[in-house]
Each structure stands twice: as structure tokens, then as C-alpha cells.
Amino acid sequence: MLRNIIRYDLKNLLAERSIQAVAALFALLLAYGLWNGIRWNEHRRTTIESVRKEQQQRLAALPGRIAQAPSQGLPAFLDPRMPSVAGGREATPYLILPPQPLSGLSVGQSDLYPFYLRASTQSASNILSADEIENPDNLLIGRFDLSFVLVYLFPLLILALSYNILSAEKEQGTLALTLSQPVSLGRLMLGKIASRAAVLLALAIGASAAAAAATGAPVLSVPFALWLAVLLVYAAFWFALAVFVNLLGKGSAVNAVLLSAVWVSLTMVVPSALHMLAGSLYPVPSRVEMIQAMREASREATAKGSTLMARYLEDHPELTPGGSSTVNAADAASRSLAVQEETERLMAPVLGRFDRQLEGQRAILQRLQYLSPAVLAQGAMNSLAGSGPERFEHFRTQTVGFLGRWRAHFARLVLAARMLTPADVERLPRFVYADEDPGAVVARVALSWLGIFIPSAVIVLLSWMRMSRTRIVSA
Amino acid sequence: MTQVIARKEFIEMLRDGRVRWTGGIVLVLLAVAFLTGWTRHHELTRQHSAAQEATRKHWLTQGKKNPHSAAHYGIYAFKPKLPLAVLDTGTEPYTGVAVWLEAHKQNEFKYRPAQDATILARFGELTAAAVMQLLIPLLIIIMTFGAFAGEREQGTLRQLLSLGVPARRLALGKALGLLAGLGVYLVPAVLLGAGAILFASGTVESAASAPRAIWLALAYLLYFFTFAAIGLSVSAWARTPRLSLIALIGFWIVNCLVAPRAAVDLVKAVRPTPTAFDFAQNIAADLAGGDGHATPAARAKQLEARVLKQYGVSKLEDLPVSFAGISLQDGEEHGNAVFDRRYGELWDAFDSQNQMRNWIAIAAPLLAIRPVSMGMSGTDTAHHRDFATAAETYRRDLNRRMNDELRDHGKGKDFGHLVGDDFWSQVPDFHYIAPDASWAVRNHAVPFLLLLTSAVAAGILCYRTASRLRIE
Numbered sequence: 001m002l003r004n005i006i007r008y009d010l011k012n013l014l015a016e017r018s019i020q021a022v023a024a025l026f027a028l029l030l031a032y033g034l035w036n037g038i039r040w041n042e043h044r045r046t047t048i049e050s051v052r053k054e055q056q057q058r059l060a061a062l063p064g065r066i067a068q069a070p071s072q073g074l075p076a077f078l079d080p081r082m083p084s085v086a087g088g089r090e091a092t093p094y095l096i097l098p099p100q101p102l103s104g105l106s107v108g109q110s111d112l113y114p115f116y117l118r119a120s121t122q123s124a125s126n127i128l129s130a131d132e133i134e135n136p137d138n139l140l141i142g143r144f145d146l147s148f149v150l151v152y153l154f155p156l157l158i159l160a161l162s163y164n165i166l167s168a169e170k171e172q173g174t175l176a177l178t179l180s181q182p183v184s185l186g187r188l189m190l191g192k193i194a195s196r197a198a199v200l201l202a203l204a205i206g207a208s209a210a211a212a213a214a215t216g217a218p219v220l221s222v223p224f225a226l227w228l229a230v231l232l233v234y235a236a237f238w239f240a241l242a243v244f245v246n247l248l249g250k251g252s253a254v255n256a257v258l259l260s261a262v263w264v265s266l267t268m269v270v271p272s273a274l275h276m277l278a279g280s281l282y283p284v285p286s287r288v289e290m291i292q293a294m295r296e297a298s299r300e301a302t303a304k305g306s307t308l309m310a311r312y313l314e315d316h317p318e319l320t321p322g323g324s325s326t327v328n329a330a331d332a333a334s335r336s337l338a339v340q341e342e343t344e345r346l347m348a349p350v351l352g353r354f355d356r357q358l359e360g361q362r363a364i365l366q367r368l369q370y371l372s373p374a375v376l377a378q379g380a381m382n383s384l385a386g387s388g389p390e391r392f393e394h395f396r397t398q399t400v401g402f403l404g405r406w407r408a409h410f411a412r413l414v415l416a417a418r419m420l421t422p423a424d425v426e427r428l429p430r431f432v433y434a435d436e437d438p439g440a441v442v443a444r445v446a447l448s449w450l451g452i453f454i455p456s457a458v459i460v461l462l463s464w465m466r467m468s469r470t471r472i473v474s475a
Numbered sequence: 476m477t478q479v480i481a482r483k484e485f486i487e488m489l490r491d492g493r494v495r496w497t498g499g500i501v502l503v504l505l506a507v508a509f510l511t512g513w514t515r516h517h518e519l520t521r522q523h524s525a526a527q528e529a530t531r532k533h534w535l536t537q538g539k540k541n542p543h544s545a546a547h548y549g550i551y552a553f554k555p556k557l558p559l560a561v562l563d564t565g566t567e568p569y570t571g572v573a574v575w576l577e578a579h580k581q582n583e584f585k586y587r588p589a590q591d592a593t594i595l596a597r598f599g600e601l602t603a604a605a606v607m608q609l610l611i612p613l614l615i616i617i618m619t620f621g622a623f624a625g626e627r628e629q630g631t632l633r634q635l636l637s638l639g640v641p642a643r644r645l646a647l648g649k650a651l652g653l654l655a656g657l658g659v660y661l662v663p664a665v666l667l668g669a670g671a672i673l674f675a676s677g678t679v680e681s682a683a684s685a686p687r688a689i690w691l692a693l694a695y696l697l698y699f700f701t702f703a704a705i706g707l708s709v710s711a712w713a714r715t716p717r718l719s720l721i722a723l724i725g726f727w728i729v730n731c732l733v734a735p736r737a738a739v740d741l742v743k744a745v746r747p748t749p750t751a752f753d754f755a756q757n758i759a760a761d762l763a764g765g766d767g768h769a770t771p772a773a774r775a776k777q778l779e780a781r782v783l784k785q786y787g788v789s790k791l792e793d794l795p796v797s798f799a800g801i802s803l804q805d806g807e808e809h810g811n812a813v814f815d816r817r818y819g820e821l822w823d824a825f826d827s828q829n830q831m832r833n834w835i836a837i838a839a840p841l842l843a844i845r846p847v848s849m850g851m852s853g854t855d856t857a858h859h860r861d862f863a864t865a866a867e868t869y870r871r872d873l874n875r876r877m878n879d880e881l882r883d884h885g886k887g888k889d890f891g892h893l894v895g896d897d898f899w900s901q902v903p904d905f906h907y908i909a910p911d912a913s914w915a916v917r918n919h920a921v922p923f924l925l926l927l928t929s930a931v932a933a934g935i936l937c938y939r940t941a942s943r944l945r946i947e
Contacts, residue, residue: 271598
């Protein structure tokens with residue numbers, strides 16, 4: 001029987017002009033999102049390629065330049081043999097956050113954070129503040145990627161096809177007729193939902209698979225399977241909601257108003273209200289204050305000047321040059337190392353305050369995100385595409401670690417008053433990004449999935465309980 | 476008779492639960508948005524003025540230094556906020572808050588506030604502007620979709636017209652009733668908003684932004700009028716209220732959701748901007764002489780010859796001034812030309828992206844109201860560019876003063892020439908005054924005209940559909 005309902009309803013749906021239009025529109029939106037995702041992925045790939053190329057050329061030429069330097073009589077700040085010059089500019093590698101297989105499916109936060117940084121002996125906070133160039137208007141509005149289509153527009157199309165599954169039949173008077181056949185109301189609705197879901201999900205899944213394939217991601221992979229799982233449960237939530245509202249027994253127009261109101265609340269009002277709440281409870285101080293603190297700190301450190309040197313060496317016994325060579329405390333390069341270290345020490349509590357407040361906001365989001373399936377779905381899709389804040393945080397931590405190693409490497413040379421030799425170029429620290437633990441991503445996505453699944457199940461249950469009380473003829 | 480129709484429409488609207496609910500929620504959201512906007516504005520303004528004072532103090536008390544070291548130390552410029560930013564934070568979360576003005580190079584603004592937020596930021600900020608741009612149109616739709624279609628379905632439209640009520644009169648009455656109904660929600664909102672702005676910035680500043688506020692209000696009225704007229708036309712055209720509602724919500728979705736994002740990717744594809752990497756590489760190449768100018772070494776030779784000739788001496792040692800100062804300033808000027816061109820290109824690219832997006836506003840009025848709203852609030856890219864230009868002009872003046880000092884008084888000592896706090900205080904403080912309302916309006920003439928055009932077009936459409944009212 002169920003199969004008959006689905007078959008009949010599907011035939012009916014596919015023959016109807018308005019449904020054809022909705023399906024065609026959805027296909028068009030998906031295709032546009034897909035195309036944008038592919039372009040975004042391509043943009044990232046080519047940028048990383050040209051960054052790598054520049055680095056390769058520079059580092060390949062460096063040993064030769066170092067070898068020639070003694071005969072050129074360059075001033076110290078241009079001499080590539082100087083550790084400060086090499087570590088600050090000439091030998092610096094790029095720290096690259098490579099795109100993930102599914103990165104073309106959700107741009108997420110990845111247009112907001114840099115995906116490559118140039119290392120140097122400068123302070124880490126300075127290096128991390130580098131930005132990608134983008135028109136602020138574009139950032140404000142956001143991108144038309146596949147996840148946008150799926151999180152915002154997909155529910156609307158679901159609601160457009162199912163806001164009146166029961167009310168329309170009731171208004172036409174066909175519901176009583178249908179139910180006089182040996183079929184239950186539950187089964188009828190299930191069949192109608194299944195046929196609609198088949199049309200929309202076929203398109204959504206097809207577009208996701210096409211996007212994954214076009215950006216070179218394996219379709220048979222855990223992340224992609226999770227992507228589909230999120231997509232399915234998110235669709236289930238909206239279908240369940242449509243069923244429930246239909247069972248309230250109101251007219252089609254009322255259903256449409258109610259469902260639109262829920263959609264506006266869950267995709268727009270709740271997220272921005274949560275954003276406001278998180279921001280008010282844990283206000284992140286403006287960076288204006290940080291800049292001020294940084295200036296103060298570097299002034300203070302500079303004023304202490306050479307007295308810092310002794311403490312610096314106390315803190316870094318491994319850097320104390322052995323043998324006969326002594327550190328020249330007046331030496332500009334070594335003093336600036338100490339000043340920089342002191343500045344960072346003074347800045348640590350200020351920067352910590354930013355991190356703590358942001359941590360507080362994230363903690364609130366962790367708890368309150370369950371209020372909106374749209375937030376959950378977007379978060380899960382970002383996680384799977386590697387465009388969520390977690391992956392950038394991961395990258396940032398590794399960057400800070402690497403920059404510490406990089407600076408220590410050159411500090412050792414500075415304090416030993418050593419110049420770089422051509423062979424030293426080979427021995428420079430290298431950065432390789434180690435991706436997040438896939439288990440952590442799966443766990444995060446699983447939580448989001450459950451967060452959508454549980455309310456969906458509750459709505460289905462409520463609908464089930466309501467079903468027996470639903471009037472099948474218009475009052 | 477028009478009055479009777481209007482009154483009936485108005486009373487019905489006040490009694491309609493859907494309108495009450497939506498209107499109530501919209502009002503509450505507006506109030507919350509005002510309140511948080513006000514608190515944030517207050518706090519940020521305080522921080523900005525404190526920071527601006529501190530950076531000046533740092534400059535004034537930097538102690539004995541070479542002028543060029545001072546130029547390297549530089550100052551920070553912090554972008555101030557206009558009072559109307561309470562309503563619309565615009566692009567502020569996505570433009571950096573401060574720029575470092577130092578020797579040799581024009582820096583980018585750093586620290587975009589959105590980077591210090593969770594993913595929720597990308598769902599949009601709950602500002603008064605967002606409520607007015609996205610939710611009030613929804614309220615208008617709920618108020619209008621049944622205006623004619625509802626009566627048509629109930630059969631009262633046939634009765635009304637059979638009584639000899641002219642269709643245009645009916646339409647006018649309904650429009651007036653709608654206006655009154657909308658007023659119930661909007662008038663308190665406007666009063667609330669005006670109060671918030673007044674509180675946030677004090678009377679003097681608020682008075683200065685009065686022309687901006689008037690233009691802003693005008694733009695929003697046009698925007699609401701467009702939605703109301705479209706709502707009435709669709710209701711007059713649609714056979715059933717259901718169809719009317721679906722069509723209007725469809726338009727709302729295209730306007731508020733699909734068109735803006737679709738436009739972003741479209742304009743990016745048509746007019747791409749360079750990556751930060753390419754941008755930096757191009758500037759570096761230009762500075763090194765890649766732009767067809769002489770390479771630094773050759774330029775230094777030319778400069779030397781020119782200066783020697785100018786002072787009529789044959790050796791640098793014989794110059795009555797410090798060559799270091801002259802050479803540094805020459806480097807600055809070479810850099811400035813490069814920065815002017817490269818940053819100019821970049822800003823122009825942003826600008827043409829925004830202009831292109833404006834034209835799509837023909838189909839989606841949101842794309843016209845958004846830039847106008849940001850422009851009047853002083854939070855659009857044009858205001859950002861204006862501030863960036865002012866800061867850069869200050870940077871160049873600062874550097875020139877430092878280099879001139881070195882040139883005129885650093886003879887023989889060059890980088891050993893030290894000056895003290897009394898010299899630092901001769902450099903004027905950085906003081907930025909935002910451009911006035913007419914500048915902002917001129918910047919957004921196109922979206923303004925498009926708002927007006929769409930309002931007029933929607934008005935005509937409404938008039939025509941209402942005067943050819945179908946009974947069935």
C-alpha cells in the first residue's frame with residue numbers, strides 16, 4: 001500500500017507544473033552553489049601553489065646568495081647571512097593550511113581567516129593578524145555555497161512542497177475519500193512525505209556528490225558519508241515539522257504562515273539572538289585595547305633594554321653560547337630578541353583575556369546551538385569541510401608552536417654571533433600541518449547530528465500522538 | 476467612504492492575531508537591537524577615544540630618538556564611529572579597526588571584529604537595520620497578503636463591488652488602513668531609535684547627524700512602501716490568499732536571501748580582486764623597480780646627482796644638509812606613488828563590485844537599501860576608504876616632517892641625530908572628521924534612485940492591479 005501511495009504521489013508530483021518549477025529552481029540553486037564551491041576551491045589551490053612556488057624559488061636561490069654575500073659588502077640589514085635577515089625575511093617559509101577534500105562544499109569561516117601565513121622571527125600575534133584581502137561587503141553578505149543552499153533554501157523548498165500535504169486534500173475534499181480506502185492517515189502522510197523527499201533529496205545528494213567529485217574528494221569516504229547523514233537528518237527535521245503543522249488541522253494559508261515563522265526564527269532570529277547573547281555575556285574586548293597594551297608592553301620592554309638580556313639567558317640556558325664566545329649585551333640583534341621575548345611575556349595576559357572571552361562565547365554556543373537545527377547543520381557542514389573555527393584554531397596552535405621553534409633556531413645563531421652558511425638553508429625548521437584528529441571531527445558532527453535528530457524524533461512522536469485526533473474534513 | 480474602508484482595515488489588522496504576534500516580536504527585536512547596539516556603541520566609542528589619546532601620548536613621550544626611528548615607531552589610527560552606527564553596524568565587523576602608520580609602507584587595517592566571534596556572526600548581526608531590512612517586510616507581507624485575496628475568497632469582494640464601491644477607492648482605503656496599522660508598530664520603533672541614538676552620542680553629535688538620519692528614514696520609507704505596494708498588488712492579483720502569501724514569501728526569499736548572496740559570487744567572478752599574496756608581491760616588485768621606474772640602486776644614483784647639482788657641490792660630504800633625510804623622503808615618495816596606484820586599484824575593484832551589486836537591486840530592493848543604510852550610518856566601504864585615505868595622508872605628512880628634520884638638522888650625524896619631546900609635539904595630532912551627509916548621499920545616488928524607482932514602479936503596479944480588480 002505504502003509503495004502505491006508513493007508511486008501515485010510521485011507521479012502526481014512530477015506531473016504538476018509548480019512542482020517541476022520548484023525542482024528546477026532547486027537544481028539551479030544547487031548548481032550555482034556547486035559552481036561557486038568549485039571556484040573557491042580552485043582559488044585556494046592556485047593561491048597555495050603560487051605561494052609555494054615563491055618560497056621554493058627564494059629558498060633555492062638562498063645558498064647561492066649566501067655564498068656570494070662576503071664579496072658584495074652589503075649593509076647588515078640586507079646581508080642574507082645575518083640570522084636576523086634570514087629568519088626575518090629571506091629564509092622564511094609559508095605556513096600553509098591546505099584545503100580539505102570537502103572544502104568546496106562549505107566556505108564557512110575560511111574566507112575570514114588566513115589559510116597561509118608567512119613565518120618570521122616577529123611575534124606570533126603579529127604574524128597571525130595577517131588577513132586575506134576581501135571586499136568587506138562580500139564578507140558581510142556571505143557566500144552562495146552549497147551549504148548555504150542546503151541550510152537555508154533546502155528547508156524552504158521542503159516546506160514549499162509539504163506545507164499543505166494534508167490541508168490541501170482537506171480543502172479539496174479528497175482526504176475523506178482517500179481515507180475511505182484501506183489506508184491509515186499515518187501511512188498516507190508517510191507516502192506523501194517519502195515521494196517529496198525522494199525528489200528533493202535526489203537533487204541535494206546528487207549536487208553534494210557532484211561537488212565532492214568535482215573538487216577531487218573521494219565520494220566513498222567517512223566525511224562525505226557524514227555530510228549525507230547531516231543532510232538527511234536536517235531534511236527529516238523540516239519534513240517532520242511540516243507534518244506536525246499539517247496535523248494541527250488549520251488551513252493551508254495558516255500552515256504557510258506558521259512554517260515560515262518557524263523557518264525565520266530558526267535560521268535567522270535565533271542564531272543572531274544567540275550571537276548577541278554570547279557577545280553580551282562574554283564581550284570580546286575590542287582589539288583597539290590590545291593594540292594599546294602591545295604598545296605599552298613594547299615600550300616597557302625597550303626601556304628595560306639591556307637589563308633584560310641577563311634574564312633572557314637565565315630563561316634560556318640552552319641558548320647560552322658555550323666556549324670562549326661571549327654574548328655582547330649591547331649587540332642590537334641579541335637585545336631585540338630579549339625585548340621581543342619580554343614584550344610577549346607582558347602581552348600574554350592581555351591576549352589570554354581575548355582567548356578566554358572567545359572561549360566563553362564558544363562554550364555558550366556549544367550549549368545553546370541545540371536551539372537551532374540550522375546552526376547545528378551549518379556547524380557540522382563547516383566541520384566536515386574543514387572551514388569551521390576548530391580547524392583554524394588547530395592551525396593557529398601549530399603555527400604558534402612552529403614560530404617558537406623558528407625563533408629559537410635563529411636566536412641560537414644570533415647569540416653565538418654566527419652567520420648563516422649555504423648549508424644551513426637545508427637545516428632550517430620546516431612546517432607541515434598535521435590535520436585535526438578525524439575522531440574529534442566525527443564526534444563533533446555526531447553531536448550536531450543528534451541535536452537535530454532528537455527534536456525531529458520528538459516532533460514525529462508528537463505528530464503520531466496527534467494523528468488520531470486530527471479531523472479529516474474541513475470544519 | 477475611503478475613511479470607512481481604512482478604519483475597517485485598521486481595526487481588523489489590530490485584531491488579527493498573526494499581525495499582533497509578528498508585530499510584537501518585531502518590536503521586541505527592534506528594542507533589543509537598539510539596546511545592545513547602544514551599549515556596544517558606547518563601549519567602543521570609549522575605547523576608541525582612550526586608544527587615540529594613548530597613541531598620541533606614546534608619540535609625545537617617546538624620548539630622545541632619531542626622527543627616522545620615530546617614523547618607524549609610528550602611531551596607530553583608530554576608526555571612529557558615527558552616532559547612526561547604533562542602527563547599522565554595516566561592514567564594521569569585517570573591516571579592521573586600526574591601522575599602523577609607520578615609515579616606508581602603507582599598512583592594511585588589522586583585526587576584523589568578526590574574527591573574534593563564533594560562527595553565529597555569519598548568520599547575521601541582530602541590528603536595528605537587519606530587523607528593518609528583513610523582518611519588517613515580512614510583517615508587511617502578513618498585513619497585506621489577504622487584503623484583497625481574503626475578501627475574494629470569502630466572497631465579500633463581490634458584495635463590496637456590487638455595492639458600487641469603486642475599486643480604486645477600495646484600494647486607497649486599504650492602503651491607508653495598512654499605513655495606519657504599520658504606524659502602530661513603526662512609530663514607537665522610530666521614537667525608540669531616535670532616543671537610542673541621542674543617548675549613545677549626546678545632543679551635539681546627534682544634531683550633526685540629523686541630515687543623515689533624515690535621508691536614512693526616507694530610504695527606509697521607500698523600502699517599506701515598495702513592499703506594501705507589492706503586497707497589495709499581489710493580493711489584488713491572486714485568486715486565493717494562499718497563492719498571494721506563497722508568491723509574496725517567494726519574493727521575500729529572493730530579495731532577502733538569494734539575491735544578495737548570489738550577487739556576491741557573481742560580482743566576484745566578474746571582477747576578481749587580488750589575493751593578499753599577489754597584492755604584496757606586486758607592491759614589492761613595484762617598489763624594487765618593476766613598474767618601469769628605475770631600480771633602487773639606479774634611483775639612488777640619479778638622486779645623488781640631482782641633489783649635488785641642486786646645491787652646486789661635487790661631493791655628498793659638502794652638502795649643507797643631511798643626505799639621509801633627502802634619500803629617505805625620496806624613498807617615501809617612490810613608495811607613495813606605488814601605494815597610490817596599487818591601493819587605488821584595489822579600492823576601485825571593491826567599489827566596482829559594489830556598484831555592480833547595486834544594479835541587481837532592480838530585482839531585489841534589499842540590495843539598494845543595504846548600501847544606503849550603511850552609507851548613512853557611516854559604516855560602508857566608502858567611509859572606510861575615506862578614513863583609510865585620511866590616515867594615509869597623515870602618515871605621509873608625518874614621515875615628511877621626520878625626514879625634513881633629519882635633512883635640515885642632521886648634517887654630519889644622519890642616523891645619530893637625536894631629537895626630543897618638544898619636537899614630537901610639533902607634529903599635529905591625527906584628527907579625523909567624517910564626511911557630511913551630502914557626500915554619503917552622492918556616494919549612494921544609484922541605490923537611492925533605484926529605491927525611488929522601485930517604489931514608484933510598485934506604486935503604479937498597485938494602482939493598475941487594484942483598478943482592474945477581478946471578482947473571482
